[in-house]
Amino acid sequence: MEELILISAVVACPSHPDTPLVEDYHAGDMICPECGLVVGDRVIDVGSEWRTFSNEKNAKDASRVGAAENTLLEGGDLSTMIAVGPGDRALDDNGRSIYKNRRQVSSSDRALLNAFREISQMAERLNLPHMIVERANTLFKQVHEGKSLKGRSNDAIASACLYIACRQEGVPRTFKEICAVSKISKKEIGRVFKLILKNLETNVELITTGDFMSRFCSNLGLHQSVQKAATFIAKKAVDLDLVSGRSPISVAAAAIYMASQASDDKKSAKDIGDIAGVAEVTIRQSYKQMYPKAHTLFPEDFKFVTPIEQLPPP
Incomplete structure (x- = not known):
């Protein structure tokens, strides 16, 4: 590409020196669009190389290079077996042999x-x-x-x-x-x-409530302040060991429920359960464990629309 830019910079049409030249990659020429004069040749073709093995006259040519090699496959060497058909089917209309390109793939x-x-x-x-x-x-x-x-x-x-x-x-x-x-x-x-x-003998990192909070709140269309509060509530509940035995997903869902009920954008346990993939009863069970300590779970800067005393009972 650098060579092409260099050529177009030094070559110009004598009659129209200010006109940008058109590069014909197939012919390898640089042409003036005003008068059609070929002012440069042997342009490097940066397009795909094409070659066909098909014997159908109306078939489109297929790419010679194909897809990238997959190193996870055993047959990644792109080996090919050429097979010739039997009898008259092995010859085309001009009497020439017909070859078919077949790629062997193991089970x-x-x-x-x-x-x-x-x-x-x-x-x-x-x-x-x-x-x-x-x-x-x-x-x-x-x-x-x-x-x-x-x-x-x-x-x-x-x-x-x-x-x-x-x-x-x-x-x-x-x-x-x-x-x-x-x-x-x-x-x-x-x-x-x-x-x-x-x-x-592999392992996976332990999931936490924070791994799902952003996605769940986003899918529920909750405000950033509610997401921040829910994240704080879930982490505090885990730190205080209020939800022992509960999965991080159900704790995250319960924290979102508590934060949303205290805000002006309230979401039901069913709505949250549909997004989080948790049963409504599971969310309520986690919420029940967190509810008695609700006054210690919210961040200090949270703006309550519904006071903690008026949160839905578990």
């Missing part, structure tokens, strides 16, 4: 490709970054090569790998969120998740 690579495609589709529905997809693909390949989860469906393993990848990359998703974009039940994903951790 192992086929299983990996299907799993990688499933992981990519789930990640796309969840708007997850590509680095999480790569980590999930690597985890799936490790499980696949270890052959320690025989009898489990590849879709279940792919879903569990995506869940683990999210946890390891610091952007955890709930089992319900993974289940919503998967074909597998929440219970089965949980089982496979535990098996993968056991067999790969």
